[in-house]
Amino acid sequence: MKRLYGLALTGLLSANVMAAQEPIEPVKAYQSDNPDKVELGKKLYFDPRLSKSGFISCNSCHNLSMGGTDNMPTSIGHNWALGPINAPTVLNSSLNLAQFWDGRAKDLKEQAGGPIANPEEMGFTHALAIEVLETIPAYKASFQQVYNKDMIDIDQVTDAIAEFEKTLVTPDSPFDRYLKGDKYAISEQAQKGYALFKSTGCTACHNGEAVGGNSYQKMGVVKPYETNNPAAGRSAVTGKEIDRFAFKVPTLRNIELTYPYFHDGAVWKLEDAVDVMAEIQLGRKLEDQQIDQITAFLKTLTGKQPSFQLPQLPPSTASTPHPDAG
């Protein structure tokens, strides 16, 4: 027994050593030190009263029942406007080096204000959103408890939403359990896919805790990516021609849930996305079997999805401005 225990221990140690040498790290759960702020942010995330119409919430396009996305090429916004770019998943987005495809928001707090005031998304203004919240006693009390200020402001709103979003990490995927030493956590095919994922060069960009999200890269390094989508990418932020068509590398965590793929949402099948990426980023034409293996690996990146009670929103009052669908 002692000897067996010794062997098991050695196994665990070598697994840990292995994990340390791998380009991908397990996702760590997030423990907020302010549960009240998380609860407030969760309500705001689900509250369509932050939109002009009273119909669209953060969860409309970053749906936590669907991998933190809307599973559409581009989102539907106010007055049925179709968005210019694919809605990235909110899951594990705290691990990104910046927010939006072009990184124009430095963090989740800065990001959260964008869609509220975007005429083609939630179509509101920050001032009107605050006016709504100020008239709802339960919100008023929660904000005062969390921020201890007389008035609600947009900084508090986006700070609370961001704190909730930080909890939306997805630990404990089969691949993470494999990384931590459970060699039966993923299939042999997925293991082959992971080996290929590394040897083909995918991990040059898709690495770290989020398997992406930590650099900008040109879409079409080796071969141009053909699209009708007009997004300029990172150059819209930096003004530098060299950044044209560079985008934040998306996380591959939960990739099975976050179709369709790429910034234009043009590719629906994960196998096709793998095929295109290898070709235009790495100059490699993969065989079908290899694509299937990498796809099998990618599907092991689906982690524990957000798990909480459906929030109950406090009702409006007689002084709350009415929603305006027009």
Add this chain to the structure above:
Amino acid sequence: MKRLYGLALTGLLSANVMAAQEPIEPVKAYQSDNPDKVELGKKLYFDPRLSKSGFISCNSCHNLSMGGTDNMPTSIGHNWALGPINAPTVLNSSLNLAQFWDGRAKDLKEQAGGPIANPEEMGFTHALAIEVLETIPAYKASFQQVYNKDMIDIDQVTDAIAEFEKTLVTPDSPFDRYLKGDKYAISEQAQKGYALFKSTGCTACHNGEAVGGNSYQKMGVVKPYETNNPAAGRSAVTGKEIDRFAFKVPTLRNIELTYPYFHDGAVWKLEDAVDVMAEIQLGRKLEDQQIDQITAFLKTLTGKQPSFQLPQLPPSTASTPHPDAG
């Protein structure tokens, strides 16, 4: 001790006798004998893939975070169409004698098919919705487990949604606790409001477990109700002129959460709704104090809201038809 126990028992007995004589009955919790069906129905209720756009689910307009309504005069549907009538709450809707304002669906199962195929609501067809579900293995397995048939059909879909909706009753409101003998469960003002609610005649229509929902009544019995809404009401179903402008009496359960009020959603303030109802249905002009008392009573009808984990939806596959926002 024995004597005290005897007194307490007498108190309970007289409370039960009181409840039996009251026009309103406490809401009973619903225990489904088929939890798998409830879980399946819950997923379908939250799944926007039952709409053409992939954007609108049952929960979009009957939002379980907002009293089972969308808190809009009329709903936003496919392509931002504005609906013809206020979306009634799904909460306690199993207690209604029929569904929709005009009662054109005999039960929740019959109702559930309507919005899916309504061009101005979810904008889909039943056949296409089934085609989507058939391509999603986890749905396929759930349907086979619950219904034991080779193919999914619309009857199964609406049956599962209806079974979930039956669980959306809201027991344990302060008023129900009062009815059951806890005389401190509602304020003195609310008690006065309840007495007025009965003596004014409101309970002629708003009675029973749902405090409504069990009869059709003309909107404007004593005095016409002025509205721009063209809905004909019950006559659209019966073809009888006498039923013109008759609507199903709405439940008053959770009325604080289900604004705006009436079939046209024209009235936002509960006090105003009470005022109008007394005038046009009962020919009574209430004083402000009386309106406040009745409103205080009505707010005690908010019961235990739906309480469950946010559902996780199974992902689409390569053969799933794509959403179509157009």
